[in-house]
Amino acid sequence: MQFRKTSAALAAVLTLSLAATACGNGGDKGANGDKITIGIKFDQPGMGLKTADGKYTGFDVDVATYIAKELGYKPDQIEWKQAPSAERENLIKNGDVKFVVATYTINDKRKAVVDFAGPYFLAHQDLLVRADDNSITKASDLNNKKLCSVTGSTSAQNVKEKLAPQADLQTFGGYSECLTGLENKAVDALTTDDSILAGYAAQKEHQGKFKLAGLKLSDEPYGVGLKKGDKELRDKINAALEKMKSDGSWDKFVKANLGPANYKNEPAPAITEK
Template structure:
C-alpha cells in the first residue's frame, strides 16, 4: 500500500516538473538574459507616435526610420521580423525600461548626452539631427529671426520653442500644445506660423500623405541631436554587436534607402551617416 502511495506522489511531482519545463520552453525571450541574440524573440523599444521615425499604424504594423534601423539591427543579432516585439517607450521611461529589462535595446529618437550615458550605454550614433523650424511651403519665414512677432508652436514641456526665442527670435509668440500632431494641424490651419523640434521629427510629419507638399524645413541648425541605440548599462557585448550592425547598414546602402523612404517626401536634407562613437557637440 505504501509503495503505491509513494509512486503516485512521485508521478505527481514528475508531472508538475514536466509541465513547468514545457511552459518555460514555449516563450524564450532573449531580453531577460545577458546574451546578444539567438533567442526566440526580442523586445525593442520605439516610439509609437512619431511619423517617419516610430509609428504604430492603424493595422498594428510599425513604420519609420527608427523601426527600420531596429529591424536591421535585430536581424544582425539573429532575429527575423516576426521574432520582434516592439514596445512603446516614452521619453521619460527609456532609462527605466532598459534597467528593468523590459526591452533589449531602444531606438526612439534617443539623443546621446552625458547625463543619459551615466545610466545607459549607447551604440551609434546612427543619425545626426538638428533642431529646426517647419513652415508652410509659401511662407516668407526664411530664417529664425523672421519669427519675431510670429506664432511658434512646440510641445508642452519642451525646451525647443524657448531655445528659439532665447537665441534668435526674442519677440516670437510661443504656443505650447499637447503633441506635435496638434502643432502640425495648427500650422496647416494658419493658427501658428512655424513648428520647432528636431528636423527628423518635423520631416517625418511633413512626409505624411495628408501633408505632402504643404510644408518645408527652414534649415536652421539650433542644436545637434546624436541619435543612439540605448542598451542596458554594462552590456558591452550588445553594444559592440549593434555598432557592427549599424556600420553594415551604412556600407550596404540600407541606411540611405531608409532615410529616403521615410523622409524623402519632406525634402529632408539629412546629414551623412555619422561615424560610430563620434558625437557632434
C-alpha cells in the same frame, strides 16, 4: 539508480534555469525561437509609428529591425514596446527592452544612466513652416510670430530663451495640433528635431503643404540605448550599424521614410560610442 535519479533531476533543473535565462532581459537568443523586445516611438511618422492597422513603420523601426536581424532575430520575433521620451531610461534599466531606437539623442546626462551604441543618425533642431511662407529664413525672424511646439518641449524653450525672445510661444499636447494650426495660419512655425518634422511633412495628407527652414539650430546625434555596461551588445549593435551603412541599407531607409519631405539629411555619422 539513485545516481541516475539525481542526474536526471539536476538536468531538469538546469534546463529550466537555461529557459528562464533565455526569456529574461528583453530576449537573448534569436536562433531558438525566442523573442526580442525593442523600444520605439509609436507616435512619430517617418521615425517610429504604430499605424491604425497595427503595423510599425519609420526609419527607427527599419534600423531596429536591421539590428535585430544581425543579432539573429527575424521580424516576427520582435516585440515592439512603446518608449516615450520620459520612460526610455527606465525601460532599459528595468530590462523591459533589450535596446531602444527612438530619436534618442546621446548626451552626458543620459550616458550616466545608460550606454549607447552609434550614433546612427545626426538630426538638428529646425523649424517647419508653410510651403508658401518665405518670411522665416532665420531664427530671429520668429520674433513677433507664433511659434508652436508640444508642452514641455526643450526645443521651443531653446528658441524662446536664446534665439527669438519676442516669439509668441504656443504649446499643445501633440504635434498634430501644431500642424493643424500651421496649416490654417493660427501659428507660423513648428519646432523640434528636423527628422521628426520631415516625417510629419512626408505624410500623404501633408505633402506639399510644409517645408523645413533648414536652420540647424542644434546637433542631435541619435543613438541606440542599452543597459549600462553591456559592452558585448554595444559592440554587436555598432557592427550592425556599420554594415547597414556599407551595404546601402541606411540610405535606403532614409529615402523611404523621409524622402517625400525633400529632407536634406546629413551623411551617416561616424560611430563614437565604443
